[in-house]
Amino acid sequence: MHEEDLSIIKALVPMAWADGVYADREREMVEALLDAYNASDDDKEAVRAYAAEKKSIDDIALQDLSTDDRRVVLQHAVLLSYVDGTQADEEAAFLIELAKRLKIADAEAKTIVDAGAERAKRFLNLL
Numbered sequence: 001m002h003e004e005d006l007s008i009i010k011a012l013v014p015m016a017w018a019d020g021v022y023a024d025r026e027r028e029m030v031e032a033l034l035d036a037y038n039a040s041d042d043d044k045e046a047v048r049a050y051a052a053e054k055k056s057i058d059d060i061a062l063q064d065l066s067t068d069d070r071r072v073v074l075q076h077a078v079l080l081s082y083v084d085g086t087q088a089d090e091e092a093a094f095l096i097e098l099a100k101r102l103k104i105a106d107a108e109a110k111t112i113v114d115a116g117a118e119r120a121k122r123f124l125n126l127l
Helices: 003-016 024-036 039-051 065-082 091-100 108-122
Strands: none
Touching: 003 024, 003 039, 003 065, 003 091, 024 039, 024 065, 024 091, 065 091, 091 108
């Protein structure tokens, strides 16, 4: 697994914890992303260990994320916020703060979040 991909997945862990619970559905999505990015067993264990304790937005290693990676993180985070069927208020607020933290301009962030939310709602049965 490329370091960049590992950084993307680790940046999603705080989103999974945004409502205070790293729920089974969120854990399953992180596992699916690990598989999609062809993570090694060692990488999977590292992410599992990292995610075992609550993470906050301050734990995101911005220096490890390129400009493009930051947009991927925001897109994945929107889907992750809907993985349990609804987006909690804490998760919606987290997305706004995440976009700011990732240094994505407000207009672009709104476009990414709105498109991701529409996609997530349309495919809730697959999440």
